[in-house]
Amino acid sequence: MSSNQTDVVFFDENGLRTDQRKPDEIRPMKIKIGVLSRANGSCYLEWGANKILAAVYGPREAHPRRIQLANRAVIRYRYNMQSFSVEDRARPGPSRRSSEISKVSREAFEPVLFPEDYPKAAIDIFVEVLQADAGTRTAAINAASLALVDAGIPMRGLVSACAAGKVDGKIVLDLNKPEDNYGDADLPIAMTEDGKITLIQMDGHLTPSEFEEAMDLVQKGCRQVLEIQKAALLEKFASVMDDDDEEV
């Protein structure tokens, strides 16, 4: 057994984590696509104890008109944490944290979208964190990616996100709450299907070799997430695809 100054025991005698995961294992993920009837696309996603709802609208005429761009669509991404989603009530409305997460998440999607095909339009992505348990920005990106597909918005491919980090001197995948709170580093990334990194942030300290190890691991995590996203899409749209086959 080992612990750091906070007395949190991060690994048991078998090297398993506080939630019995191996260092390179992600938390279980559950996905339901198309849960809202008003939105053009939506997705409900659970990752460990995180619960996220994503809704996508557009491409639709951008309002207010002054934000319209003559040669492309504006992409808006709003990450919001519900007051009841965390242990201490989160103050409602935008915060520095939520504005930052919204900005970097929007940028994570720009390379896979085709905004130049929709002048004066808006593509709106809303994500609501209903229950938070570390890794909400990555969980939200995974849900938003599927809501965009559900909305039928053309994309070069899916975006998948995951975090790696360092706890008690070890590099681990997909930090849980105690690991996020009391660990030494957190490295969330988002990645396209062809391996391009569209978001990278880092909290804490890693040596260059630890950073390389964490980058290797977190990209493997994104690929695992991608497989889960693809399976969820297949489950949702397999019957539609079968119908199409019959029509041919």
Ligand code: CDP
């Ligand atoms: O959620 P994520 O890891 O992307 O972002 P963070 O800023 O590293 O926050 C880590 C975790 O701290 C969140 O997932 C929440 O569980 C918690 N948190 C909180 O309890 N209250 C806040 N105002 C913000 C975060």
